[in-house]
Amino acid sequence: MPTYDYKCSACGHDFEVFQSISAERLTECPECGGAVERLIGAGAGFLFKGSGFYQTDCRSSDYNKAAKADKPTASPPKKDEKSASKKDAKKAQ
Template identity: 55%
Template structure:
């Protein structure tokens, strides 16, 4: 479930709420009790890093296309 950020247009209160994607957005501010909450756009909270990915762990031989492998196709000299 994603964590959504909200900000109240009336009082400026900010909050985070763990909600299902299918859940309706919150509207009532818990601080001032006005129906002025807006859902904010924020960055994703995960990063793809480390081992365990197909490119590094499951491909073999010439099928690997790792950064710094030396050869690149379609590059100009």
């Protein structure tokens, strides 16, 4: 059930009412008995609690394995390979 905000046009009293969507609007201020107007609210907000939620929280282990396999592995050539290729180039000359 939603919470509705009301404001009295006579005394300016602001108040909230927890009522069903199908319930009739309030017409009378509980403070002075004047006419009230239902305000447009922002609605419910999100509350983030805990350690957080990440993209991978709901992924299966199979999905994670496939994602790792799809990533390109760009590793620089090892020092031994560089020196070996230079030695081979010198020998060829």
